[in-house]
Amino acid sequence: MVMGTETRTKADPTKTDRLVTVTLDPNTITSINPDEVHEWRIAIYDLLEDNSFRPARVSAKGPFALHMSIVGNSIVLDVRNPDTFQPIAAHYLSLTPFRRLIRDYFRIRDAYYEAIRSAQPFQIETVDMARRGMHNEAAELLRTRLDNKLIIDLNTARRLFTLICAVQPYASRIDESKSELPTVLFVCSMNSVRSPIAAALARKAFPGRIIARSVGVNGGKADQFVHQVMEEVGIDMSVHTPHILDELVANHFDLVICLSDDAPEAVARKGLEAGAVERWQVADPSLVEGNRDVVLGAYRELRDTLSRRVRERLESLVSGGSQTR
Template sequence: MENQTKVKQTDRLVTVTLDPNTITSINPDEVHEWRIAIYDLLENNSFRPARVSATGPFALHISITGNSIVLDVRHPETFQPIAAHYLSLTPFRRLIRDYFRVRDAYYEAIRSAQPFQIETVDMARRGMHNEAAELLRTRLTNKIIIDLNTARRLFTLICAVQPYASRIDESKSELPSVLFVCSMNSVRSPIAAALARQAFPGRIIARSVGVNGGKADQFVHEVMEEIGIDMSVHTPHILDELVANRFDLVITLSDDAPDAVARKGLEAGAIEHWPVADPSLVEGSRELILEAYRALRDSLRKRVRTRLEPLVSGALPAKVDTTFAVRKGDNH
């Protein structure tokens, strides 16, 4: 019993998040399917990265780059990187097609078929799932150590998210890009980036980072859920993790962000500072705190749409006077 408890506490996933830049959907049924797959994976799993000294439990951040699923293993509290692996989707193409074919046949059988027919389809489903799980474990050899049941659930999640991957190659994309930066990438910058993606779906690349690493914020999840944005998939990132070095617009949202951006040496068509209050500093009742988060959300929602409209339409003005932007910020 002691060994089982140890495995349960350490060699397992406790958080799974999805990259909103590369896995996109505004269909609630699709998002619901992702949530069910994530819930099933977290409910019962055995998972640990190979060849690293870090001890769990772990968080897994999933993104899609080109033809690969990126499995980014992180610390569940600080989201500090532990290990990241690229998993090519090519060997799984047939199995992914079979997954949807057999799934649809199973649902149809439940609605109209006899019990023996349901059992036949279910056997085919289990066989396909086992084949995919074994292939997944093989492809992750010396990368991630998982048991068969975990591999089955992870394959289901991969199937759920990969049809909706945007597969934007940001290095070649001509879409306008904006980067939001705040202190911890927990509240202000992820809210702003999510609002940008909601306002201009498929028309802009919106990213967010923090000067330092932070934690996911439950109040953010609640107030963004109210306007149809699932922030439970957000993983905090820091400036040093940025791959891209060029953005059409960089917007800083905390006092420490402008200097950090300057030290990073990012190339930007325009840099602006929006000094907005951090609602996580508000003290008082739960409802009072939620109102502070809603106020931030609503003010950023209007400002993001107004500011990014000319960028998306191709009418972004030349480099702005950031001093003026700072002085005017408190009035927006």
């Protein structure tokens, strides 16, 4: 459970200096435990419900989207346009100065919920005062560390710290540049439907055994039908942020799988080093016309098709076999 921070107020929809979207990098923040995923969702909901947020030293106007990942010992706070997901600013926040406060967060959180269950009112008040003091200290430190990078008020800093606490214990500390895990890249037109579904299914099928990424030739938007059909198989896609080929840092993949007609040429132009490049012919369900049930049926068919193909194709790669078939 996420430990509450303060009274929740309704966000002003006309306010521009605010976050309207928060997403988590599925490659570095990983969990298959529904309780942990629920904790992330509550922390994100609290942050989005009321916040004051804008990047410093940039001319971009809000509102903003925040994409969070963990690289080594740092949280990456990647600020983007919420409609196009185009990058605006990105900052690395070292976790080292927050280690004691993060430990205190979990210690006091557990004591708080234990007190609610069995303690006297004065004991609950004592724990609650310690909880608030810890949150205030963490929020001030967070604002100091982000000075001249992100402009946030105290309540936003408190809620952002809660989210950092919620995600960091479950972070993957894999250094992809040094990892010997096999790598696969899925590419489609917009990184909204086909490629993110395939990458998520690969991570679910081979947890901790493969690095699976997805990008688009062009930027797209989050797709609510994807969220629904993936939720049905226990995968939370609400944390997905569309990315494009030009944002890729890695240049080598053991296998690149193209899922749209425009992907092979774009991959060739990018000059990626790949053990193998394949083209999978799969339908784009976003082009299907009909009522909601018809469209959802098309999305489910894509999901199930990709689930089968991903398992069959990547088994040999994960087991140490050849990339080529």
